[in-house]
Amino acid sequence: MSKRVLMVFLILLVLTFSGCSKEKTSEVISETIYALGTVIDIQIYDENVDKAKKAIQESIERITEIENKMSVNKDISEVILINENAGENPVQVSEDTFYVLKKAKEYSKLSNGAFDLTIEPIVKLWGIGTEDARVPEKEEITSLLNLVNYEDLKLDESTNKVQLNKKGQAIDLGGIAKGYAGDEIKRILLENDINTAFINLGGNVVTLGTKVDGSSWRIGIQNPLGDRGNYIAVLEVVDKTVVTSGNYERYFIEDGKRYHHIINPKTGYPAEEGIISSTIVTDKSIDADALSTSVYVLGLEKGMELIESLDNVDAVIITEDKNVYITEGLKETFNIVDDSFILAN
Ligand code: AMP
Ligand code: MG
Numbered sequence: 129m130s131k132r133v134l135m136v137f138l139i140l141l142v143l144t145f146s147g148c149s150k151e152k153t154s155e156v157i158s159e160t161i162y163a164l165g166t167v168i169d170i171q172i173y174d175e176n177v178d179k180a181k182k183a184i185q186e187s188i189e190r191i192t193e194i195e196n197k198m199s200v201n202k203d204i205s206e207v208i209l210i211n212e213n214a215g216e217n218p219v220q221v222s223e224d225t226f227y228v229l230k231k232a233k234e235y236s237k238l239s240n241g242a243f244d245l246t247i248e249p250i251v252k253l254w255g256i257g258t259e260d261a262r263v264p265e266k267e268e269i270t271s272l273l274n275l276v277n278y279e280d281l282k283l284d285e286s287t288n289k290v291q292l293n294k295k296g297q298a299i300d301l302g303g304i305a306k307g308y309a310g311d312e313i314k315r316i317l318l319e320n321d322i323n324t325a326f327i328n329l330g331g332n333v334v335t336l337g338t339k340v341d342g343s344s345w346r347i348g349i350q351n352p353l354g355d356r357g358n359y360i361a362v363l364e365v366v367d368k369t370v371v372t373s374g375n376y377e378r379y380f381i382e383d384g385k386r387y388h389h390i391i392n393p394k395t396g397y398p399a400e401e402g403i404i405s406s407t408i409v410t411d412k413s414i415d416a417d418a419l420s421t422s423v424y425v426l427g428l429e430k431g432m433e434l435i436e437s438l439d440n441v442d443a444v445i446i447t448e449d450k451n452v453y454i455t456e457g458l459k460e461t462f463n464i465v466d467d468s469f470i471l472a473n
Contacts, residue, residue: 154175155177157184158171164191164309166306170187194309197222198305199305200299206222206225214292220287220289222288226290229301231308232299235304238422241393243393243418244277245278246280246292246300250269250272250396251300251391253396256380256398263382263387276393277297280293281293303390303421305417307413307418310332310371310414311369323336324337331377333369333370337366344364345364345366352375352376369411370408372406373405374424375388376404402428406444409458410440415441422434423435428453432455446469450468451472
């Protein structure tokens with residue numbers, strides 16, 4: 129285990145025992161694994177331990193399957209095959225991968241290219257989160273930027289064949305695949321008759337039902353300027369997913385400047401539109417994941433506009449001046465706990 133993984137693991141442990149207080153009658157059956165580039169924690173509250181363990185086992189197998197199909201950080205995957213065949217051949221993919229690609233392309237369009245699933249060449253150039261992270265030359269960025277265009281991904285619904293138009297183009301599902309995995313874990317738990325659970329995929333939270341005592345789950349909103357586990361606010365939810373994109377997730381600092389992992393596809397540089405954290409609250413984690421990344425890149429005004437155009441989607445946006453903006457739907461259930469942050473609306 130690398131130091132970073134160990135640290136995230138320890139923080140999750142602390143979170144487990146502090147953040148989500150539980151006065152339970154049911155047992156807690158939990159498992160923590162490392163997959164999809166992050167620490168994944170599944171907590172099930174149920175009287176039937178065997179049933180819960182089976183559900184966890186099936187979830188782990190499913191996460192592994194998703195990772196094996198969609199990761200670009202492995203020797204081989206369906207997405208890697210698509211990338212290797214860019215500008216050459218269509219590649220037939222599984223229903224799974226096709227669904228996530230389709231969703232990712234839809235959100236690329238909906239966000240007007242703020243989210244762009246073809247961002248991979250730029251992500252790779254920066255190498256943020258890897259040992260090769262560096263600030264590229266401007267020319268390197270501009271020469272790769274014309275490869276970034278979600279419209280160049282052809283999706284053939286009748287055959288599940290997929291092709292990128294130009295050689296050198298490549299897909300990165302890092303901004304959406306964890307969301308899909310969250311939805312899939314939820315589906316598996318429900319199929320196993322589990323109705324109370326708290327799932328955390330490296331900051332992407334999925335909740336099932338209420339807590340055992342009938343109260344809401346309390347989700348801490350990470351202080352983007354503070355240490356991990358340092359919350360600025362608490363959000364109460366029932367049966368919702370809460371997904372955050374933040375500049376503190378993956379970054380490096382050079383000459384006092386923070387370079388983080390969310391890239392603005394228009395510039396090829398880490399997004400600097402005034403947001404330091406964007407959280408989406410909705411039903412499906414795949415939607416929340418794509419939207420949290422989209423809003424981060426869009427900035428406050430356009431981001432809020434996008435969220436307000438959608439049904440049943442709420443957001444918490446923190447700007448670099450420590451103002452916090454929330455949508456109408458969260459007014460009753462959102463509380464700031466760090467008064468150096470100001471609720472702006
Ligand atoms: P998230 O943490 O969900 O906001 O996703 C960030 C991850 O998505 C990065 O680590 C990249 O793999 C990928 N990514 C970065 N910028 C973008 C973007 N503008 N559109 C889509 N994916 C992106
Ligand atoms: Mg995302």
